[in-house]
Amino acid sequence: MEKIALGICSSISIYKSCEIIRNFQKKKFQIQVIMTKNAAQLVSPLLFSALSGHKIFIDPFSDEFSEEISHVALAKEISLFLVAPATANMIGKFASGIADDFLSTFYMAVKCPVIIAPAMNESMYFHRQTQQNIKKLKSLGVKFIEPEKGYLACREEGWGRLAAPEKIVEEGLKLIDKSHSLRGKTILVSAGPTREFMDSVRFLTNRSSGKMGYELAEEAQRREADVILISGPTNIQPPRETKFREIQTAQEMEEEILKHFEKADIVIMAAAVSDFKFAEVSFQKIKKRESSGKVDLIRTQDVLDKISHKKGKKILVGFAAETENVIHNALKKLKEKNLDLIVANDVSVEGVGFESDFNQVSIIHPDGRMIKTGKKSKLEISKIILDEVEEIIGKSG
Ligand code: CTP
Numbered sequence: 498m499e500k501i502a503l504g505i506c507s508s509i510s511i512y513k514s515c516e517i518i519r520n521f522q523k524k525k526f527q528i529q530v531i532m533t534k535n536a537a538q539l540v541s542p543l544l545f546s547a548l549s550g551h552k553i554f555i556d557p558f559s560d561e562f563s564e565e566i567s568h569v570a571l572a573k574e575i576s577l578f579l580v581a582p583a584t585a586n587m588i589g590k591f592a593s594g595i596a597d598d599f600l601s602t603f604y605m606a607v608k609c610p611v612i613i614a615p616a617m618n619e620s621m622y623f624h625r626q627t628q629q630n631i632k633k634l635k636s637l638g639v640k641f642i643e644p645e646k647g648y649l650a651c652r653e654e655g656w657g658r659l660a661a662p663e664k665i666v667e668e669g670l671k672l673i674d675k676s677h678s679l680r681g682k683t684i685l686v687s688a689g690p691t692r693e694f695m696d697s698v699r700f701l702t703n704r705s706s707g708k709m710g711y712e713l714a715e716e717a718q719r720r721e722a723d724v725i726l727i728s729g730p731t732n733i734q735p736p737r738e739t740k741f742r743e744i745q746t747a748q749e750m751e752e753e754i755l756k757h758f759e760k761a762d763i764v765i766m767a768a769a770v771s772d773f774k775f776a777e778v779s780f781q782k783i784k785k786r787e788s789s790g791k792v793d794l795i796r797t798q799d800v801l802d803k804i805s806h807k808k809g810k811k812i813l814v815g816f817a818a819e820t821e822n823v824i825h826n827a828l829k830k831l832k833e834k835n836l837d838l839i840v841a842n843d844v845s846v847e848g849v850g851f852e853s854d855f856n857q858v859s860i861i862h863p864d865g866r867m868i869k870t871g872k873k874s875k876l877e878i879s880k881i882i883l884d885e886v887e888e889i890i891g892k893s894g
Contacts, residue, residue: 499673500527501521501527502575503529503549503580506580506583520663524670531555532555542555579611580612581613583616585621585622590604592631610640610673612641613640615657618649635874640668640672676721680721687710690704693771696781697780699782702771704851705851706853709879715876720883724738748774751797761811763886763890766813772797805834812838815834817830817831817839818844824841831861838882838885838889868885
């Protein structure tokens with residue numbers, strides 16, 4: 498039986514948590530409830546213990562659980578971590594990494610999808626601090642279920658009512674489904690820049706940081722795909738459990754991609770592979786007095802183009818780094834490289850794309866359908882790209 502952790506904060510809407518537990522139980526999930534101390538003052542933990550059939554976690558230092566570090570043990574067992582109702586205080590703690598009670602410590606330990614359903618007074622909900630905290634958590638991959646408008650505990654009408662339990666449960670189930678939506682698929686992701694050497698100390702490269710490709714690899718892994726990440730030099734730690742290969746040159750990128758191509762169901766070329774390399778490479782450092790200063794560049798192999806000729810049933814996703822005529826050029830690449838999806842990136846826009854944690858892309862299908870993401874974290878963008886890939890998988894059966 499799959500297990501869900503339900504975090505409960507102190508709010509008048511706490512009674513709706515009972516219905517959330519019941520609805521998940523009907524879908525055959527076990528529920529482990531974690532309460533804040535304030536929530537446990539508002540309603541007796543006995544109620545939730547009776548409903549869920551488990552002891553309730555409140556205090557990380559209670560004697561009862563001292564033989565094991567219970568928040569870490571529990572974090573490994575669950576498919577979903579849901580907080581409903583979530584107060585402004587708890588959202589603030591999660592957003593700033595404060596871990597001073599069981600619930601906030603637990604948030605730091607989980608690897609599964611996280612959903613937060615806020616409930617609070619309208620002014621608190623729309624306070625810029627709360628909105629900033631929500632934005633930050635969204636950028637880290639947390640899903641929010643927006644509160645509804647209605648009669649609030651403060652005897653006012655407004656936004657801030659906890660969403661309906663059925664809606665919360667429905668979103669939770671969707672997210673659990675998503676967490677293994679790529680199970681059984683092998684995804685080959687390329688990331689980062691390449692380096693084309695002129696001599697033993699000098700090379701030609703580009704501004705790619707690798708973040709987009711690494712986020713894609715990590716998100717694909719969260720959806721339980723087998724991920725192979727082939728990356729140029731970056732400063733990023735590769736996701737754990739990913740098969741990881743580091744390369745330097747476009748030629749090495751080509752060799753590694755070809756090595757793993759056969760077993761891949763999906764290939765996502767997020768790497769900024771150099772289009773040029775030096776016609777001659779010196780193994781010794783070139784002395785300035787002995788060089789005319791002129792160099793000849795020749796074209797590298799276009800990896801995506803090469804693999805597109807033996808595509809078969811594989812899904813190929815390319816990126817288009819453009820500084821002008823973004824959509825027109827991306828569509829051209831989509832057709833020429835026989836792709837199933839292209840992610841068009843205007844790399845001239847400040848604050849997104851190269852070296853940034855954010856991106857703003859247009860994702861284009863061969864039938865011309867286009868999704869404009871707006872500015873979002875690269876993690877959020879990676880989710881949208883993989884949702885589109887899953888749609889293609891769904892259509893191709
Ligand atoms: N690509 C590749 N091998 C190369 C160059 C690019 O596989 N030698 C892939 C990139 O990983 C990306 C896509 O092709 O997914 C488009 O790359 P981009 O640099 O935007 O365009 P190019 O095809 O190189 O064309 P241009 O330089 O004219 O923009």
